[in-house]
Amino acid sequence: xxxxxxxxxxxxxxxxxxxxxxxxxxxxxxxxxxxxxxxxxxxxxxxxxxxxxxxxxxxxxxxxxxxxxxxxxxxxxxxxxxxxxxxxxxxxxxxxxxxxxxxxxxxxxxxxxxxxxxxxxxxxxxxxxxxxxxxxxxxxxxxxxxxxxxxxxxxxxxxxxxxxxxxxxxxxxxxxxxxxxxxxxxxxxxxxxxxxxxxxxxxxxxxxxxxxxxxxxxxxxxxxxxxxxxxxxxxxxxxxxxxxxxxxxxxxxxxxxxxxxxxxxxxxxxxxxxxxxxxxxxxxxxxxxxxxxxxxxxxxxxxxxxxxxxxxxxxxxxx
Numbered sequence: 001x002x003x004x005x006x007x008x009x010x011x012x013x014x015x016x017x018x019x020x021x022x023x024x025x026x027x028x029x030x031x032x033x034x035x036x037x038x039x040x041x042x043x044x045x046x047x048x049x050x051x052x053x054x055x056x057x058x059x060x061x062x063x064x065x066x067x068x069x070x071x072x073x074x075x076x077x078x079x080x081x082x083x084x085x086x087x088x089x090x091x092x093x094x095x096x097x098x099x100x101x102x103x104x105x106x107x108x109x110x111x112x113x114x115x116x117x118x119x120x121x122x123x124x125x126x127x128x129x130x131x132x133x134x135x136x137x138x139x140x141x142x143x144x145x146x147x148x149x150x151x152x153x154x155x156x157x158x159x160x161x162x163x164x165x166x167x168x169x170x171x172x173x174x175x176x177x178x179x180x181x182x183x184x185x186x187x188x189x190x191x192x193x194x195x196x197x198x199x200x201x202x203x204x205x206x207x208x209x210x211x212x213x214x215x216x217x218x219x220x221x222x223x224x225x226x227x228x229x230x231x232x233x234x235x236x237x238x239x240x241x242x243x244x245x246x247x248x249x250x251x252x253x254x255x256x257x258x259x260x261x262x263x264x265x266x267x268x269x270x271x272x273x274x275x276x277x278x279x280x281x282x283x284x285x286x287x288x289x290x291x292x293x294x295x296x297x298x299x300x301x302x303x304x305x306x307x308x309x310x311x312x313x314x315x316x317x318x319x
Contacts, residue, residue, distance in 0.1 A: 001034075001036060001037065002019070002032065002034055002044070003032070003035065004016055004018075004032050006022060006030040007028045007126050009026055011127055015120070030099070031100070032100065032103070035105060035112070036108060037104070037106070042059075045059065052072075054069075055071060055095070058078060059093045064078045066192050070205070074095050075095075076094070076096075077195070079092040079094065079141055080092070082148060082184075089187075092105045092111075092112070094134060094138075096130060096131070096134050096205070098206075111137065111144050114140050115133070115136045115140050119136070132214070135214045135218070138196075139214070142192065142218050142222060143221070145185070146225070149228050149232070152178055152232055171239075178236055185225075185229050186229050189229060193225075200212065200215045200216055200219055263305065263309070275294065
């Protein structure tokens with residue numbers, strides 16, 4: 001689908017202008033949005049706009065890293081949009097010329113639709129030129145990252161409030177899922193931050209002086225997002241380490257208990273094995289009270305070892 005918005009010389013907004021009418025002298029500048037284009041519609045990048053083959057190739061072959069390229073008469077930007085449900089990255093391409101803006105994306109992008117509707121409802125925003133519309137698209141893309149990060153923070157807060165002793169396995173699964181989501185965010189936000197740094201320091205990409213502050217604001221948002229993602233990653237690392245330490249402590253407690261039991265039964269097993277040997281000349285076998293004597297000795301050995309272990313503090317380790 002190809003959608004167009006044109007601004008006339010007398011600052012009137014025209015919607016859905018045919019492509020062959022965009023060269024009309026009465027049009028000051030225009031915005032063409034190629035949303036989920038067919039092969040035929042995608043060919044207008046070459047047949048109508050005559051963009052560089054490398055830029056067109058970057059549009060058609062997903063997925064490129066966020067970047068800024070300069071061509072004769074226009075600049076080409078690759079941006080990343082995050083699907084809030086799946087956290088899948090979707091590419092948004094921008095061609096910024098002197099009197100036009102072209103956006104290209106294979107999947108519906110809520111951010112672009114939001115900007116388009118907002119500008120149609122408040123047409124005065126179109127009067128600020130192509131660079132402002134490019135800023136509005138970029139700003140909305142970045143703003144849509146925040147709800148995703150806030151949702152992850154809510155999940156972390158919910159995890160911290162759970163009863164760790166009853167659901168440690170589930171907690172670990174949730175923590176590792178969140179770390180995976182944070183990694184996806186990090187792979188998107190950091191390149192976008194680097195891209196904004198290039199944009200605000202670029203001398204070839206024309207941005208009016210009064211609009212520089214807008215792009216600096218986006219860069220500040222990305223720095224904040226980076227800090228939030230890194231802080232959340234640190235928090236998940238601490239949670240993971242705490243849960244692993246707790247699990248290791250439980251295993252040590254179990255092993256200590258088993259060790260105490262084994263240590264008590266080792267000498268008892270020796271006594272039982274000793275008197276289980278089939279030799280004829282074992283005088284104790286013919287004692288009238290031999291059985292009770294051996295049981296008494298084994299009982300005393302058990303009590304003695306328990307007292308000795310308690311004196312050594314082994315039972316306190318399990319607490």
